[in-house]
Amino acid sequence: MQDVEAPVREDEPPPRRAQLGADAQQLPPFENHPAHRLVNSKWLIVNRQNFAPAIYHLLFTIYYLPMHRLPEEIVPDNDQTRARAEHLARIQELVGNAYPNKFARTALTETAEGEDTITSVVSAFRKYEPEVKEGEKPAPEQLETANAELGELRVRVSGRLATPPRVMGKAAFVHLSDGRERLQIYVRRQEAVAVSNDSLRPVEEAESGWKLFQLLDHGDFVGVEGKLFVTKTGELSVHVETIQFLSKALLPMPDKLHGISDPEIRQRQRYADLIASSLKVKTDEEPGDSQTELSTREVFERRSKLVTAMRRHLDEHGYVEVETPMLSAIASGAAARPFVTHHNALDIDLYLRIAPELYLKRLLVGGFERVYELNRNFRNEGISTRHNPEFTMLEFYTAYKDVNWMMDFCEEMLRTTVKQITNGTTVNFGGNDLEFGRNFERLSMKEAITKYWSYELRETVGISFDARRLDYPDEVRFLADWLGDWSYLDQYTILPGYDPGNDKSGVNIKLTELAAQFRERAESFNPSNEPLPDSGGDEIAKRIAYIFEMVAEDKLTQPTFITDFPKSISPLSKASPDDPTIAERFELYIMGMEVANGFSELNDPAEQLERFEEQARQREGGDEEAMQTDLDYVRALSYGMPPAAGIGIGIDRMTMLLTNRRSIRDVILFPHMRPRAAQLEDPDEQTDTP
RNA sequence: AGGCCGGUAGCCAAGCGGCUCAAGGCAUCCGCCUUUUAAGCGGGGGAACGUCGGUUCGAAUCCGACCCGGCCUACCA
Secondary structure, three states, X not given: OOOOOOOOOOOOOOOOOOOOXXXXXXXXXXXXXXXXXXXXXXXXXXOOOOXXXXXXXXXXXXXXXXXXXXOOOOOOOXXXXXXXXXXXXHHHHHHOOOXXXXXXXXXXXXXXXXXXXXXXXXXXXXXXXXXXXXXXXXOHHHHHHHHHHHOOOEEEEEEEEOOOOXXXXXXXXXEEEOOOOEEEEXXXXXXXXXXXXXXXXXXXXXOHHHHHHHOOOOOOEEEEEEEEEEOOOOOEEEEEEEEEEEEOOOOOOOEOOOEOOOHHHHHHOHHHHHHHHHHOOXXXXXOHHHHHOOOHHHHHXXXXXXXXXXXXXHHHOOOEEOOOOOEEOOOOOOOOXXXXXXXXXXXXXXXXXXXXXXXXXXXXXXXXXXXXXEEEEEOOOOOEOOEOOEEEEEEEEEEOOOHHHHHHHHHHXXXXXXXXXXXXXXXXXXXXXXXXXXOOEXXXXXXXXXXXXXXXXXXXXXXXXXXXXXXXXXXXXXXXXXXXXXXXXXXXXXXXXXXXXXXXXXXXXXXXXXXXXXXXXXXXXXXHHOXXXXXXXXXXXXXXXXHHHHHOHHHOOOOEEEEEEEHHHOOOEOEOOOOOOEEEEEEEEEOOEEEEXXXXXXXXXXXHHHHHHHHHHHHHXXXXXXXXXXXXXXXXXXXXXXXXXXXXXXHHHHHXXXXXXXXXXXXXXXXXXXXXXXXXXXXXXXXXXX
């Protein structure tokens, strides 16, 4: 039987403080009232232990719960939330307003904030903690010295209770956290005084501080004032004189040892993940890897540093930061499907931008020689560990430079920023040491195929690869088709349950046949007998790109520039002077991920229009991602754009590399996820299954 | 979109066909403890086992559908 939920009035706030009897007529009908649930619950099973609490809870529920009523799906009704709500009510009786507006902290330490934080106090005074060997306690003389040096330093600090209070009869310990560091406070029953949030004076009641302390829960915010000292075990602590309540945690904190392991909760409720990462108790027993692993908090701090470092680098090299439209009538500048939205006043559909590229190059036309934009792009495509529908891209453009200059600049920029962020040029990612200090390898697509497919062939087919085959269109066609078949079959061999010895599905036999087919073809290939044909045009270029993706992409672990992209898939890029089918373009790969994409910018308006028209033809042929024609951009080019190089760098992916995270969702604070069924706004959308 | 895996109290989880199967730990509540730190000791309470349906005398456990998530593939310059 479903319990009746207490209704929530939405149009007016709940009474600030329920008076006995005064709000009686405002209370819901009894069968809807939480007290009714108590009567039917096990709270009233009477025994010595819980009889008194049961009566108390009944009274409490009737008179106090209505004033802090939150919907069940936000604050579920269970023993822990009930205890917290009850503590809140009693705190209000003791100190008045439970949500004061401010708390003044001391300024003993140098901080950007201008006042002491937990982090600043810990880093400034931790040096007084006596040095002790593992598992030993400091000697009394050491403690005396330390405490003499700390002297009479009185601090006022604030933070969240990072642990449940450890009460020992007439004294207690608890740690406060500012999200980064934690600082222990020590509260004595006879000494601590609570501060009223209404009068800001001490609460005139015996042992008021102790009473308040006993009502605190893991996760509450408090401010304390007291002297710094070092405990018997050598830990820097605050000996609390006054304690002020600052805010209540009505929901229980994540487990102090395990944190939150469910990625769904971590990503949907990032706030809870951040709390967990700051409250998690660090144990010595965990494997060495986790010692160096960044916390969630640190991941996002590092992301912020990366963005700052990149901005600084560009600012120092004469670039101007600009902001171009995110809403646009034409979604162009990249090959991707856009999001559509609607402008009511103009009554037109607009697109969320898929790239700022065409706007930034308009600015080159307008006279900016160096511009950049660091912001979000939106692509209406799949979600994966490397793709989020909105992602952050740094794009910048440099007049009078070409693709080769841009590769150099990009390499130097990454080297500089990585050094600033990690204090080194080597980044460990999943056990691989990524070297940003060395010169990045530069390979054409064909070179990359040759380099990495040779290895593949030794493993699977048993013969080496003749690079010259990539110059013959028939060979390229064969190789691309063969690879398609091979990879289609090969995916079955990685499925669980695949047993090469028991080949029921016939996958093994087919793979063996394919290998034989490949050998035969390779052996009959004799370039000396054949004239060198022309490069075969766009079709062949695209097939080479396909072969590259199949055999080389995921093997590009170290930072590697891949050059010589087919022109047909690069409609905004200048063609190579040596080969009209090849674009002067590169992509930077790290850990098999495309991290950057740059080229010599096409600035001939007539050719640009031709390229757009070719894209339009592909669009009509069913390619939804073919680029949209932007005639105003062609007009801009007609005013004349200087020769220029441009690049886009994926900030999310760079952050992944610098924080050792395999999923893009781990470096985006609030990644997009399917709304929970209960959160769907339109109930009609929850269509029933037939 | 396809394949595989998962969903058990606030958190971490054991159990994977019948009678002690709804363990255990953290948290919460009560009692004791004036320098603890994964505090300790003693005691209490808390669970429609993702949802709906089926098989069965009997389902957390087996079957089906659905919801949500993760990983892989596809898609993604």
